[in-house]
Amino acid sequence: MSFPLSGTGVWSGSLRYGAAEEAAAAAAEMEQLGYSAMWIPDVGGDVFGSIGNLLAATTTAVVGRAS
Numbered sequence: 001m002s003f004p005l006s007g008t009g010v011w012s013g014s015l016r017y018g019a020a021e022e023a024a025a026a027a028a029e030m031e032q033l034g035y036s037a038m039w040i041p042d043v044g045g046d047v048f049g050s051i052g053n054l055l056a057a058t059t060t061a062v063v064g065r066a067s
Contacts, residue, residue: 007036024057
């Protein structure tokens with residue numbers, strides 16, 4: 001199985017370690033600007049809480065973790 005890749009993504013530690021409200025607002029804005037993926041670091045703590053926060057703030061963006 002293969003998946004076509006397209007769009008532009010962003011990696012940001014601030015989306016993971018910053019204030020949740022600010023990270024959600026930034027994710028929504030990045031999605032409006034055309035970013036299709038957001039990557040956050042997977043180091044220390046509950047990464048799934050951060051992913052859930054970003055997914056709740058967006059409608060079409062993909063959120064992933066990178067170690």
